[in-house]
Amino acid sequence: MPPSADPTVSVTLAEIARIAGVGRAAVSNWRRRHDSFPTPVGGTDTSPQFALSQVEEWLRRQGKLDEVGSRERLWPEFEALGDRDAMGRAIAVAGARLARLTGEEAGLDETAEWLPGGADLSDAQRSLVERAVGLAKKHGARDTFDFLLGRWLDTHVRQINVTPPPLAALMAEVAGLSRDGEAGDVGTVLDPACGTGGLLLAAARQWAGTADAPASGAPLRLLGQDVDATQAALAAVRLLLAGRSPERDSAWEVDVRAGNTLRADPQPDVRADVVLCNPPFNERDWGYEELATDARWTYGLPPRTEPELAWTQHALSRLAPGGTAVLLLPPGVASRRAGRRVRAGLLRSGVLRAVVALPPGSAPPHSVALHLWVLRAPAEGGTDAGAGVLLVDAADVQQEPSGGTQRAGRAAIDWPLLHRRVVSAVQELRTIQATQTTPAAPGAPGTPGGDADGERSADHAVVPVIDLLDEEVDLTPARHVPKKATSANLGLRRSWNRFGTLLHELRDLTATLSALELSGEEPAGQGTVTVGDLLRAGALTMRAGQQPADGLVRTGDAPDDAVRVLTVADMPAGGRSSGWLTASDASAGENAGGLTLTAPQEVVVVGAHRAFGAWVDTDAPTVLGSQLYALRADPALLDPWFLAGCLRAPANARQAGTHASTSSRIDVRRLQVLRLPLDEQRRYGEAFRRLTAFERSLREAGTIGGKLVDGLTDGIAAGRLPGNRP
Incomplete structure (x- = not known):
């Protein structure tokens, strides 16, 4: 495919990654290593925009223009049309042309009556239709149209209701x-x-x-x-x-x-x-x-x-x-x-x-x-x-x-x-x-x-x-x-099975953690360092969470690539939230600087006293709401599990709070971390990791135990206890 005919079309770092068939980190690395990488033509420092034509030319010279990304190279030009209906009309006309490639039907062209404004396409729209038809000769008519339709639906997902x-x-x-x-x-x-x-x-x-x-x-x-x-x-x-x-x-x-x-x-x-x-x-x-x-x-x-x-x-x-x-x-x-x-x-x-x-x-x-x-x-x-x-x-x-x-x-x-x-x-x-x-x-x-x-x-x-x-x-x-007894019994059996598994996990973790002998006094000369000191020394970087825009967060069933949204309000439920964003919305929000997404092994800290906590985010990426912070440790200086374990100590929250009430906020920069060599940090980090697993299993066991008590109480009160009856 030739380079983009419109030099005004721009793309983000995430879109460049899709075009080249690589991760976004690889594109950021190319930008740092290669002086010849295109210069931004717009956007912001945190979310730069690059001319698509320049990006295509650079990728082609570097041999990085993946054939998989050929459809991705076309999509930014559809987006550049701006208007939802203008994009949709161009896709519909392209689809009509693609249908003619796979079979003949009278009147099935861009002037068909059921195509809105088919005869009034702009030059840009007609150019995109021709390029989509050319692309279909390599990728197939159905696949090409489904790709364009899918991207159009993702782009306008909040305006269009789709039945799963x-x-x-x-x-x-x-x-x-x-x-x-x-x-x-x-x-x-x-x-x-x-x-x-x-x-x-x-x-x-x-x-x-x-x-x-x-x-x-x-x-x-x-x-x-x-x-x-x-x-x-x-x-x-x-x-x-x-x-x-x-x-x-x-x-x-x-x-x-x-x-x-x-x-x-x-x-x-x-x-x-x-x-x-x-x-x-x-x-x-x-x-x-x-x-x-x-x-x-x-x-x-x-x-x-x-x-x-x-x-x-x-x-x-x-x-x-x-x-x-x-x-x-x-x-x-x-x-x-x-x-x-x-x-x-x-x-x-x-x-x-x-x-x-x-x-x-x-x-x-x-x-x-x-x-x-x-x-x-x-x-x-x-x-x-x-x-x-x-x-x-x-x-x-x-x-x-x-x-x-x-x-x-x-x-x-x-x-x-x-x-x-x-x-x-x-x-x-x-x-x-x-x-x-x-x-x-x-x-x-x-x-x-x-x-x-x-x-x-x-x-x-x-x-x-x-x-x-x-x-x-x-x-x-x-x-x-009415609730069926058989369904209730099946639910109870499943809960008892899961409860038994948790008891085995807790027994193993109890044996490990109870064997830890804590010394009666703190080691001399060990000392602590604050998060603020670590930030100034470059051992840590910190990003504050941001509240997503109204209407952006969804709930319920989510696609496999959905990104969860975590807020302070989710903490009482153990950090489980039904809120999520589509991958495209999350990526766009991060590129625009309006969202904070975690990376693997980053430490999340809650800056509210009532819900204070710290943990390693093993489920990254996660969108962080306000009063949540992402800390990224230099692996040559800090072990993330050790860092999270030190930060979450209750004594830390007490000394770093802005005042004594439970509604106070935590000054994350004042939280303290032990001064230990990296090898010793890893030993401590492993203990913290097991303690976190113990806490998680204990919390789930309590939840399932409560369900078991409620289910058995309902069944016994309904007279379903086995045995002789009058």
Whole structure:
């Protein structure tokens, strides 16, 4: 690829590292060692900006221009377009051109009607489209487009709502299992708020195989709508590219249109077999006034404050008889008082078939335990009361911490377990409906579903409609699903196993630590030195933590490369936090000087008296909030474990506090460290390391012990103690 045609495009050190396929430390080293390294053209001293064209030329002369980074060299030029939609339009047009590389389709070019502003691209946009097409000849059309789309989504992640692929796949499978007729008999799928097409892509994989191994029969029709024209165009191109292969033009048909679905549906005559939707939440300006008499409100006029119930009824209105809709909704829709009349209408008509409570972190917003609503349009001839409403409480499905520790922000969803539990419950409801029998009590012998060992795979119940039609019409699963004894016993067994492992660890550490004999007096002439003295001597460097910008920190399930955020408020919980940043946000914030990220073996010190502590950050990188400090020791002078152990001494906090109350701050520069030779430091450091492991195991044992006490108390109080009963 030739050098960048636009000399005004600039890149950061982190972007140079991605282009060259190396770590950022290597780029910093090149800058120090090579006088010929390009001079910054902007930015700040802590976050310099370099001209991309100069960087490319320098890397090429040095033989460091990795082929892996060829796509990375293109992305900064897309970013230089500035505007989100300008970037998205260029990517969409590039995708349309790439689709033509893998198959012919009339009208599929940059002037297609569904491409927003396709005929009005700037010269810079057209140049980038051509370069992306050229790059695809080396890397493949799908991979090139997916790369550009992925970087665009990462860049604008706070503006675009994306359904995680595992959840999208689960929604598609649940929809198939909940339909009348055969689960795989699906011809048309609609997403009326499709975004960039994640749910439609999951539907294609569920019912049409893959582009390389398409399902037999008539092609699946994928229909999408979105108010954001740029996202609609990207969704269309994404689905077209995903459905093509060298042997076949398309494994499915695609029709994605831009428009305001509730106010002016661009596909009003559609009747789909399946509707999948993750609608916008809390959208107050959804058209309440002008749509008050709309024919779609069969089950009651949605209140102004309940736009999600408008989307629910819209989805039902676009289903063919017997079709199924699965919507991702906030939990308040199941219980808010304003929506109880519409919920009652959905129950009485029999169209609401299931409500599934998902664990927090399943999808944005990650701090909320969202719900899946499963609805089925009445078959020809009227209503279908069904066998009741399936309520599934899967909000507790989280991966267990490994080895007693879990990185903050990595409270990952156990997707395989969640999938098994939800699918098992839906299959059970399907069996009950097929046999038209009265549902057995949850956990009763002979009830369909469950694990191979006879234990139920989900906490769920099929609740008669009449039991839900009370004054509140509350559909929250946790309020109707009893806690199963088998699930409780399984949780207790796991806790006892982990508790036993911790006791073994504590026994070994106790033997080691109790063997340490502390002398009765301090060695003469040993002395101490303050952190301030070490900083002045160059043995230490210190960086203060900074509060991340509002809206930057996320919670819930995190990707593998997420960076945890640690604050003083997390200290009472043992330093475990659910806050995290994406790797790109963390890197950008560090480059801009607005975030403080730790490096491996750095010592973190809490500068608040109430939460004082110091430890070696073995989980780096970590974003540090205010009143936290990162200390980097010169390994030729200081052992980090020795340093952390000395700093965390309670006596240190008392003498370095600004005043005597527990709300005081710690002057980190006044903290004291023993004067010891490096070899002796390492001996002390090993003792501190074992003491830290002892503290961690002791804390976890206390937490699990408390859970065991609570679980056993609940079980015994419920009369489940084994033995003779009257």
